[in-house]
Amino acid sequence: MMDTTKCELLVIGAGPAGLAAAAAAAQAGLDVMLLDEQAAPGGQIYRAVTTTPVTDRRVLGDDYWHGATLVQPFLQSGARYQPQATVWAVSRMTAAAPDDGFEVAYSVAGEARMLVARHLLLATGAQERPFPIPGWTLPGVMTAGAAQILLKSGGLVSSGRTVLAGCGPLLYLLAWQYLNAGARIDALLETAPAGQWLRALPHAPGFLASGYLGKGLKLLRKVRAAVPVTRAVADLRALGGERLEGVRYTAGGKARELPTDYLLLHQGVVPNVNLARAIGVEHAWNDALDCWEPVTDAWGGTSVAGVGMAGDGAGIAGALAAEHRGRLAALQAAHLLGRLSAGQRDRAAAGPRAALARAVRGRAFFDALYRAPRAYLRPVGDTIVCRCEEVTADQVRQTVKLGCTGPNQMKSFLRCGMGPCQGRFCGLTVSELIAEEQGMHPKDVGYYRLRFPTKPLTLGELAALPQTDASRQAVVRLKK
Amino acid sequence: MAARRVDSAPVVIIGAGLHGCSAALQLARRGVPALVLEKNYAGRHASGVNAGGVRTLGRDLAEVPLALASRELWHRIGDLVDDDCGYEQHGQVRVAETGADVAVLRARLDLLAAHGHTHEEWIDAGELRSLVPRLVPSVQGGVIVKDDGAADPYRTTSAFRRKAAALGARFVEGVRVRRVKRDGRQWLVRTDQGDYTAPQLINCAGAWADRIAAQLGEPVPLQAISPMMLVTLAMPHFLDPVVLGTGRPLSFKQRANGTVLIGGGRRAWVDRDAESTELDFRALAEGARMVCELFPHMRAAVVNRGWAGIEAAMPDEIPVIGPSRRHDGIYHAFGFSAHGFQLGPVVGSILADLALQGSTSMPIEPFRIDRFTGR
Numbered sequence: 005m006m007d008t009t010k011c012e013l014l015v016i017g018a019g020p021a022g023l024a025a026a027a028a029a030a031q032a033g034l035d036v037m038l039l040d041e042q043a044a045p046g047g048q049i050y051r052a053v054t055t056t057p058v059t060d061r062r063v064l065g066d067d068y069w070h071g072a073t074l075v076q077p078f079l080q081s082g083a084r085y086q087p088q089a090t091v092w093a094v095s096r097m098t099a100a101a102p103d104d105g106f107e108v109a110y111s112v113a114g115e116a117r118m119l120v121a122r123h124l125l126l127a128t129g130a131q132e133r134p135f136p137i138p139g140w141t142l143p144g145v146m147t148a149g150a151a152q153i154l155l156k157s158g159g160l161v162s163s164g165r166t167v168l169a170g171c172g173p174l175l176y177l178l179a180w181q182y183l184n185a186g187a188r189i190d191a192l193l194e195t196a197p198a199g200q201w202l203r204a205l206p207h208a209p210g211f212l213a214s215g216y217l218g219k220g221l222k223l224l225r226k227v228r229a230a231v232p233v234t235r236a237v238a239d240l241r242a243l244g245g246e247r248l249e250g251v252r253y254t255a256g257g258k259a260r261e262l263p264t265d266y267l268l269l270h271q272g273v274v275p276n277v278n279l280a281r282a283i284g285v286e287h288a289w290n291d292a293l294d295c296w297e298p299v300t301d302a303w304g305g306t307s308v309a310g311v312g313m314a315g316d317g318a319g320i321a322g323a324l325a326a327e328h329r330g331r332l333a334a335l336q337a338a339h340l341l342g343r344l345s346a347g348q349r350d351r352a353a354a355g356p357r358a359a360l361a362r363a364v365r366g367r368a369f370f371d372a373l374y375r376a377p378r379a380y381l382r383p384v385g386d387t388i389v390c391r392c393e394e395v396t397a398d399q400v401r402q403t404v405k406l407g408c409t410g411p412n413q414m415k416s417f418l419r420c421g422m423g424p425c426q427g428r429f430c431g432l433t434v435s436e437l438i439a440e441e442q443g444m445h446p447k448d449v450g451y452y453r454l455r456f457p458t459k460p461l462t463l464g465e466l467a468a469l470p471q472t473d474a475s476r477q478a479v480v481r482l483k484k
Numbered sequence: 485m486a487a488r489r490v491d492s493a494p495v496v497i498i499g500a501g502l503h504g505c506s507a508a509l510q511l512a513r514r515g516v517p518a519l520v521l522e523k524n525y526a527g528r529h530a531s532g533v534n535a536g537g538v539r540t541l542g543r544d545l546a547e548v549p550l551a552l553a554s555r556e557l558w559h560r561i562g563d564l565v566d567d568d569c570g571y572e573q574h575g576q577v578r579v580a581e582t583g584a585d586v587a588v589l590r591a592r593l594d595l596l597a598a599h600g601h602t603h604e605e606w607i608d609a610g611e612l613r614s615l616v617p618r619l620v621p622s623v624q625g626g627v628i629v630k631d632d633g634a635a636d637p638y639r640t641t642s643a644f645r646r647k648a649a650a651l652g653a654r655f656v657e658g659v660r661v662r663r664v665k666r667d668g669r670q671w672l673v674r675t676d677q678g679d680y681t682a683p684q685l686i687n688c689a690g691a692w693a694d695r696i697a698a699q700l701g702e703p704v705p706l707q708a709i710s711p712m713m714l715v716t717l718a719m720p721h722f723l724d725p726v727v728l729g730t731g732r733p734l735s736f737k738q739r740a741n742g743t744v745l746i747g748g749g750r751r752a753w754v755d756r757d758a759e760s761t762e763l764d765f766r767a768l769a770e771g772a773r774m775v776c777e778l779f780p781h782m783r784a785a786v787v788n789r790g791w792a793g794i795e796a797a798m799p800d801e802i803p804v805i806g807p808s809r810r811h812d813g814i815y816h817a818f819g820f821s822a823h824g825f826q827l828g829p830v831v832g833s834i835l836a837d838l839a840l841q842g843s844t845s846m847p848i849e850p851f852r853i854d855r856f857t858g859r
Contacts, residue, residue, distance in 0.1 A: 093763070095762055095765060096762065097753040098752070098762050098763070098766070098767075409525065413525060416527070416642075417638075417642075422788075423788070424786075455790055456763055456765070457788075457789070460788050461787055462783065462784055462785060462786055463716065463782050463784075463787055464782075464783035466768060467772035467775075467783070468769075469766055469772075470766070
């Protein structure tokens, strides 16, 4: 029997934003449901915080274990929770009863379900920015985030020669956690160009006033004491035939080669836009972070009425900010659904708003310091851009020269972005390449039109959706 | 306020879908460089994202002569546009799931025979199963056209556009037509980016064509529709012909790259002004159930994407093709009601005949624009 359930607020994603939002909304008296893809709460940053086999707290660090403080209040809040649930469609206009709100289709263990929600809160988080270098599709190359998932959920680290490369706080955090876990790191290759810190300097006061400095320095010192770090690494490529055998790069004007079994790549995180875009939420380009992010108001409200967003999916600001943004978005949902007056909402928001301001202090410094170098955003030659359809940078560039003006036409020409990742691995790169070839800004190039299903599902799952009179009549109507 | 006069041409075509591009190509082949105005980009909607069926099977009787003529053009499509358009000729077959379906298809064959058409043939259950081995054994037979096929719609529309441009046609994309009116001996086409003039005007504006027609005093009961499609991840090859339903709508085919395309005309919610659609997953689920019943192994197929292009349907589900009944120098071709792709090549030729000779040898009387209002 199909389980079609109803709720007032549906929260999608059980990272810091989703957990805090669901708990706050339930506390405000809303009937809340939370759907999450993972088996246990925590999202990516606090993945498996209640289930990880890595019990030595020093390995993953205090910032990770902070996540546990969000899980208990959530579990006790009265919000309903469905783990291992993949949302693949949201509809309004075609819903059986559009006045009741959004109809959300999701699957749990291969079984499709429907849920009706008056209000949606997307807390779908971030994904790693694509890092298209020659050889990045070789077995043995993975992202730092993927390596971190293995560590958190399985207690696994790479066994063999390991090189980390790229930029961004997560790269150093993973190095630190790897070292804590006793794993081997042969080299850390920093791709930030020489002098990048100068560009970050104007933002230093905010950073100095934040809590990051002490923690960050400790972490950096430990990594640099244990791992050879090479700075301003250019022309990075992964080498190998059947699998990864080494890396080649240029540093200090010299080409170098390093044999390795694993290469862990990372150049920052960007909002995971697929679900929000498919719902029709308006997005804008963030010049400081070189990515798209949804346009939101101070409460996480989007261009689509009844759809709020919180956490890194609404714009990268980090895990601490995410929980406060989640609380703010929950208060707004409670207000819009008639549980809190504007005054009650605003009073309740004072604490989270002040905490949010503290949490984002210093971000501008990070953003400038760890900005991904342009050469790694705009690959050349036969570097793969679209992993699903094996489309190269040159093919994309040539297609622009043939008159292709945007990412959606690019799909039609090259099938770029039409594979199972639905553009997650190539979307930003394609925007950047078209912009470069046309001498335009990426914001004017646009992005893929994303449609449901936002996650692949089997035809059998789809076939199991409930019939309605309207869906049956759709058939009759066509045959007249 | 006088708008900026931008350009003029012997013929202005509104809409760079397949029919507009095909008209531009046929005019260019005859030495007339048309100017095509397109609000988005060529092939943005139905022409670029339809199921790609190149089908004479199951056509309305009025369309059969056009479809057969267009088929001749498809069979040598590479000669016409210098690109094979991804055209594959593996046939199309309409399957009978029930005894009632068999009766419908038999009656259909009788009707065609009475009009002298022999392109559709009965195929019995055994032969059908050897042609489509994964089909559920309960299917009772069907009707087949062996030299029907399928092509890649966006590639096709692009190829027509490219070849037309190579022969002198001009395309202006991102220009939205606001107003069409008589200006002396010319037609004035007012857009959001200035005025264009031409002595002759062709309305290939698809789901928006009724607005052009209304300005010319020829209102039509056009409905903007948005047929939905699903595509799966690549699967091992199991199917050559396109499979259609009889009692239930389905269009089902496996492409050369292994992906399986599922359509059939179930419709998305559409807002043609916002050019936005919302897929109706309950309706898609009906299609999914039908596919799983006809091809049980498809239950495990992974649906990767869904989409819907916007196009025009007429109440009688055949298009409007032909001259304006009120004005000289105006020609219409729209309202193909979710089966216009195959007709693209011949309709371009008909429009060029009309614009350059004032008449065509093709029987287009049933497609008159004034058929909905009385004459």
